[in-house]
Amino acid sequence: MTVVADAGPLIHLAQINKLHLVQRIFGQVTITAGVKREAVDEGVRLGYADAEVIGEALRCGWLIVESVPSRLVKTALKLAEGENISVADAETLLLAKEKKAELLVDEKIVADLAKMYGLRVWGTWTLLLESLSRGLIEVADVENAVGELGKRRHKLKEKQALEILDAAKRVASTRKEQKTKRQKTKKE
DSSP, X not given: OOEEEOHHHHHHHHHTTOTHXXXXXXXXXXXXXXXXXXXXXXXXXXXXXXXXXXXXXXXXXXXXXXXXXXXXHHHHHHHHHHHTOOHHHHHHHHHHHHHTOEEXXXXXXXXXXXXXXXXXXXXXXXXXXXXXXXXXXXXXXXXXXXXXXXXXXXXXXXXXXXXXXXXXXXXXXXXXXXXXXXXXXXXX
């Protein structure tokens, strides 16, 4: 599956030491030069550890920078102005649309626009829940993420945090039930 990522989820996942999950779920991930500037270049300049982690993903080759086709640059500028989003967000959205890719983004307005374009959208929380369902992390990891990101960076409301934690518990329960069924089937 082809995925284009915005800066937000990459930064958030790097901040909680879970950026590797992006590679585990998607394999190779594309970002625009604008996202690289925001998530890596500017972060390194300001001394953020998460920027170094994202930079390492670039050096490893699973996170790649792709140029936005020149014919989309003016469209991105118009989209950014018309929808009151950043040019980097507009370019990311248009690149995902161009590639018929899925989009990894946390900003609601960009996610809503992507859905209008018919793109499948992932966010930090959906990626963590998918990682949980695949057995890549545990409920405690989601709880820690809610604590780390929810309070300081992601600005989760109490209701949202509870919904994420409930979803994590349901996912873990379903995973446990499926594992039990597989074990029963093997014994029979």
